[in-house]
Amino acid sequence: MSQSQGRGIPDLAVPRLSHYYRALLESRETDVISSEELSRLTGYSAAQIRRDLASFGQFGTPGRGYSVLDLRTALLSILGIDKDWHVALVGAGNLGQALLGYKGFRDQRFKVLYAFDNDPQKIGREFQGVKVYPLSELSQRIAQNNIRMAILTVPVAAAQEVVNQLVSSGVSAILNFVPVRLKVPEQITVQNIDMAIELERLSYRTTRSPGSTKQDTTKQQ
Amino acid sequence: MSQSQGRGIPDLAVPRLSHYYRALLESRETDVISSEELSRLTGYSAAQIRRDLASFGQFGTPGRGYSVLDLRTALLSILGIDKDWHVALVGAGNLGQALLGYKGFRDQRFKVLYAFDNDPQKIGREFQGVKVYPLSELSQRIAQNNIRMAILTVPVAAAQEVVNQLVSSGVSAILNFVPVRLKVPEQITVQNIDMAIELERLSYRTTRSPGSTKQDTTKQQ
DNA sequence: TAGATTGTTAATCGATTAACAATC
DNA sequence: TAGATTGTTAATCGATTAACAATC
Numbered sequence: 001m002s003q004s005q006g007r008g009i010p011d012l013a014v015p016r017l018s019h020y021y022r023a024l025l026e027s028r029e030t031d032v033i034s035s036e037e038l039s040r041l042t043g044y045s046a047a048q049i050r051r052d053l054a055s056f057g058q059f060g061t062p063g064r065g066y067s068v069l070d071l072r073t074a075l076l077s078i079l080g081i082d083k084d085w086h087v088a089l090v091g092a093g094n095l096g097q098a099l100l101g102y103k104g105f106r107d108q109r110f111k112v113l114y115a116f117d118n119d120p121q122k123i124g125r126e127f128q129g130v131k132v133y134p135l136s137e138l139s140q141r142i143a144q145n146n147i148r149m150a151i152l153t154v155p156v157a158a159a160q161e162v163v164n165q166l167v168s169s170g171v172s173a174i175l176n177f178v179p180v181r182l183k184v185p186e187q188i189t190v191q192n193i194d195m196a197i198e199l200e201r202l203s204y205r206t207t208r209s210p211g212s213t214k215q216d217t218t219k220q221q
Numbered sequence: 222m223s224q225s226q227g228r229g230i231p232d233l234a235v236p237r238l239s240h241y242y243r244a245l246l247e248s249r250e251t252d253v254i255s256s257e258e259l260s261r262l263t264g265y266s267a268a269q270i271r272r273d274l275a276s277f278g279q280f281g282t283p284g285r286g287y288s289v290l291d292l293r294t295a296l297l298s299i300l301g302i303d304k305d306w307h308v309a310l311v312g313a314g315n316l317g318q319a320l321l322g323y324k325g326f327r328d329q330r331f332k333v334l335y336a337f338d339n340d341p342q343k344i345g346r347e348f349q350g351v352k353v354y355p356l357s358e359l360s361q362r363i364a365q366n367n368i369r370m371a372i373l374t375v376p377v378a379a380a381q382e383v384v385n386q387l388v389s390s391g392v393s394a395i396l397n398f399v400p401v402r403l404k405v406p407e408q409i410t411v412q413n414i415d416m417a418i419e420l421e422r423l424s425y426r427t428t429r430s431p432g433s434t435k436q437d438t439t440k441q442q
Numbered sequence: 443t444a445g446a447t448t449g450t451t452a453a454t455c456g457a458t459t460a461a462c463a464a465t466c
Numbered sequence: 467t468a469g470a471t472t473g474t475t476a477a478t479c480g481a482t483t484a485a486c487a488a489t490c
Contacts, residue, residue, distance in 0.1 A: 011422075014421070014425045015415075017425075018417075018421045019418075022400075042402075078425070079424055080424040080429070081424050094318065095320075095323065097319065098314075098315035098316040098318065099316075099416070102417075104400055104415070104416055105417060110420055149420070172427055173423035173426065173427045174423075175419055175420055179325055181263075181264060189426040191422055193414060194236075194325070195320070195323060195325055195396075195414065196239075196325035196326060196328075196329060197236050197239045198396055198414055199326065199331055199396055200300050200301075200302055201232075201236060201239070202395075202396060202412050203300055203302050203306060204299070204300050205394065205410040206301065206369065206370070206393055206394045206410060207301030208301070
């Protein structure tokens, strides 16, 4: 149930790195940027930015700041998004179909190669250029195409069984939209997105606290 | 940039409460349940469960445990989901349409009354029983129907302008799927769901740490 | 009464912030 | 050299865990 990673790099820092990277995409690559400027762009404190970056290496120059280009490159590599990820999507329902077209994925190096579903109405069809295959072909296609990541948008009842298959086919990272606690071996990583729970969080904050709530800092901040 | 709520109730506890509530939905309402049992069902430690609950009041009986029915009722009310929320969805693209049919919302007391979009192709159509109206009608319809919550699935470029309108029409809670930092007055609460960033988080964990990652604890635990 | 389990206090752990010496 | 800004150390803050007295 630990959340951090071992060498003093909090798991909480990772989405911040993503935000730093995004901010750098809007800066000119020939520029040098200070932690103070990055702070203005992202909303995180300059101290936190320096600390986050320093925990991965030495990317700045005292007295000058950080080279935009160098820092971009470093963050790409730290985040592991400097190369393509092959992704499978399982569950081509409404949400699954919508995600197949999601620009936030497509703009990046996450390549959804296949969708899987058991509905005969969907098998063989293409959504946003991604073809739907039957679940029976899942293991084989995943293994053959070096797919290490999966997006899970199946019904609750099917989730665990699908995950078992994904894992035994070699998938090691799962973005799970199903509101259920998946059981996976230790070396497999799951990131849950539970939209109902996010709404409840809003409900809570709006119900209590007639004044004071801020934007959440955990994810996008 | 604070994350907590004032009286020692961490914002981080809120999604845990949601999980406790869900677990209780699967227990018989006539039963009494111990923190130990809830721990087994949810994966959170018994100590944390007792502490979380105790910070809201006294719901248990020493020596016995918690009445499932009473705790359910208490959590419903703490989370503010014991009454209907009127919700508007803005941006009826792929993702927006998918969310209109999302069971996780529908099962609960979040009622999406209207969708809004500027695309003439969509205006007047119905998705999952929810009708699409032009953005020009947003303020009026929100104000007239006591809508306090909104789901935002518009393109990046439109997001801030739409949010301004939402806020001035009386919306105080926004579930934001747009990968952008929204500027809102202090008393408005925004919860961001940034799917690309969640994928990057997986990428990070899979890239480094050849061994040790667990399921994330922040949201679904 | 004995056993169980809460609510709470104290101890630990971890993350963020502040301050500053090192360095360009 | 003087000014700027990093990387790092120490101080603070906050959240979780452990332990246990109170109580059913």
